[in-house]
Amino acid sequence: MKKLLPAGLVVDHLGVDRVQIEISARTARGWAACPECGSRSGRVHSRYRRRLAELPAHGFDVRLVVQVRRFRCCTVNCCRAIFAERLDPGLTRPHWRRTARMQGLIRHLALALGGRAAQALGRRLLLSVSKDTFLRSLGHGDGRDMAEARIIGIDDWAWRKGQRYGTLICDLERRRVIDLLPDREPATVEAWLRAHPQVEVVARDRNGGYGSAIANALPEAVQVADRWHLLENVGAAFLSAVQSSMPAIRKAIGSTRLDPTLLTAAERLQYEGFRRRQQTNEMVRHMARDGASIKQIVRQTGLSRRLVRQILRGEREDVFRIRESSLTPWLVRLEMEWSGGCRNGAELWRRLKGDGFRGSLRVVGEWATRQRRAERALQIGAGKSPPARRIARLLTTGRDHLSKADAVLVAQIEAALPALAQARVLADQFTGMVRNRSTGLLGSWLARAEDSLLSSFARGLQKDQAAVSAALSQPWSNGQTEGQINRLKLLKRQMYGRAGIALLKARIMAPA
Numbered sequence: 001m002k003k004l005l006p007a008g009l010v011v012d013h014l015g016v017d018r019v020q021i022e023i024s025a026r027t028a029r030g031w032a033a034c035p036e037c038g039s040r041s042g043r044v045h046s047r048y049r050r051r052l053a054e055l056p057a058h059g060f061d062v063r064l065v066v067q068v069r070r071f072r073c074c075t076v077n078c079c080r081a082i083f084a085e086r087l088d089p090g091l092t093r094p095h096w097r098r099t100a101r102m103q104g105l106i107r108h109l110a111l112a113l114g115g116r117a118a119q120a121l122g123r124r125l126l127l128s129v130s131k132d133t134f135l136r137s138l139g140h141g142d143g144r145d146m147a148e149a150r151i152i153g154i155d156d157w158a159w160r161k162g163q164r165y166g167t168l169i170c171d172l173e174r175r176r177v178i179d180l181l182p183d184r185e186p187a188t189v190e191a192w193l194r195a196h197p198q199v200e201v202v203a204r205d206r207n208g209g210y211g212s213a214i215a216n217a218l219p220e221a222v223q224v225a226d227r228w229h230l231l232e233n234v235g236a237a238f239l240s241a242v243q244s245s246m247p248a249i250r251k252a253i254g255s256t257r258l259d260p261t262l263l264t265a266a267e268r269l270q271y272e273g274f275r276r277r278q279q280t281n282e283m284v285r286h287m288a289r290d291g292a293s294i295k296q297i298v299r300q301t302g303l304s305r306r307l308v309r310q311i312l313r314g315e316r317e318d319v320f321r322i323r324e325s326s327l328t329p330w331l332v333r334l335e336m337e338w339s340g341g342c343r344n345g346a347e348l349w350r351r352l353k354g355d356g357f358r359g360s361l362r363v364v365g366e367w368a369t370r371q372r373r374a375e376r377a378l379q380i381g382a383g384k385s386p387p388a389r390r391i392a393r394l395l396t397t398g399r400d401h402l403s404k405a406d407a408v409l410v411a412q413i414e415a416a417l418p419a420l421a422q423a424r425v426l427a428d429q430f431t432g433m434v435r436n437r438s439t440g441l442l443g444s445w446l447a448r449a450e451d452s453l454l455s456s457f458a459r460g461l462q463k464d465q466a467a468v469s470a471a472l473s474q475p476w477s478n479g480q481t482e483g484q485i486n487r488l489k490l491l492k493r494q495m496y497g498r499a500g501i502a503l504l505k506a507r508i509m510a511p512a
């Protein structure tokens with residue numbers, strides 16, 4: 001019987017009625033220490049009983065009735081005349097109505113299920129505990145994590161998209177969530193930050209009022225704009241430049257009939273894309289030969305992990321394009337023959353071969369096929385321009401993998417709208433700066449962007465220049481916070497959107 005109870009207790013009596021087992025017990029020790037002066041006393045003043053809910057057993061409710069003694073303090077000058085003995089924290093805590101292990105079980109059920117479902121399951125397990133008690137049990141975590149965080153990330157998350165938002169705070173060094181605030185008001189965040197003066201670095205995105213809240217509460221802290229958002233913002237800025245240029249783009253696409261110089265320009269664009277890929281491959285392989293790990297290469301080049309792997313495994317060799325490159329010196333000649341009316345692959349090859357071309361018939365045949373396809377695409381597409389989003393993608397990220405028809409389109413647009421071509425170059429440079437963390441170039445970039453189609457984006461950066469500059473120099477970024485917000489979304493969905501903040505907070509902060 002003794003072994004069934006926590007150490008330090010002596011069982012006096014065990015009673016079983018129809019629904020309940022009642023265990024009466026008392027502490028074994030004959031004395032207790034005064035909480036005020038620390039001296040031991042064995043002089044019992046009085047006794048009272050604490051009834052604690054214990055884990056159910058054999059289909060019975062179990063009550064543990066502990067007799068607690070009050071002692072007189074024997075120290076002459078102690079201000080505590082009488083004190084109650086403390087029970088072991090492994091048994092229970094002051095004011096709890098349950099044993100510690102019962103409380104732990106309740107907390108784990110609430111963590112796993114939330115209030116309502118925990119109550120339902122609890123009834124099956126003979127835990128007659130209310131939904132609110134389950135939820136309250138989640139609040140017993142300690143605030144130690146919060147007090148230690150020096151480098152934090154802050155971002156908002158949606159309770160309900162477009163309607164209600166909260167704020168998530170992440171310890172970027174320890175890689176975990178340390179708090180969840182019920183809204184995203186600057187005042188709420190400011191109050192939190194004031195209560196945590198140990199914070200030195202705060203990563204945050206650029207919209208919303210977090211910037212001013214941080215400046216007010218912790219003027220000494222370094223603010224870091226989020227790199228991921230910077231990349232997203234520059235993409236959006238370029239897209240809006242394309243959108244505002246759409247009338248001119250439509251005109252450029254619509255008015256041009258098929259022009260051989262454009263086809264040549266398109267070939268060149270495709271070739272440039274191929275060259276860029278080759279250079280990247282070369283650089284990555286070179287770094288690997290010098291002993292850099294994949295992780296280091298990713299960090300230094302800003303390329304994705306997947307891409308770096310592909311390159312190192314030799315999966316990114318572009319055979320088709322390599323063969324095409326033997327054709328490059330002959331492109332102008334081919335264009336001439338083509339616009340002169342020679343549309344037959346074999347005939348084209350014979351003519352080139354006569355002049356010293358050493359490539360195969362197949363290379364020329366494939367070129368002729370692509371050329372025909374491009375012309376057809378252009379004729380079908382004439383007068384009907386692709387949407388701005390697609391054009392923006394072709395000009396930027398899609399640039400290295402243009403089909404012939406798209407390459408012609410890009411060449412047309414860039415020839416007709418030099419300002420847009422310039423904005424594209426600026427956007428590329430900015431992306432490169434963020435990826436490669438080149439702080440020194442920010443000032444000159446801002447100066448160049450001032451009069452471009454990206455001017456309003458550049459002005460926004462200027463207002464937030466310290467944080468943007470920190471984003472390029474500091475290793476910290478909010479990418480991790482984004483990840484935690486995705487975890488939060490998942491938890492929220494598991495709880496069918498009915499979760500209160502206490503439950504969400506407890507669940508996201510609970511050790512995985």
Ligand SMILES: [Zn+2]
Pocket residue numbers: 034035036037038039073074075078079080
């Ligand atoms: Zn005392």
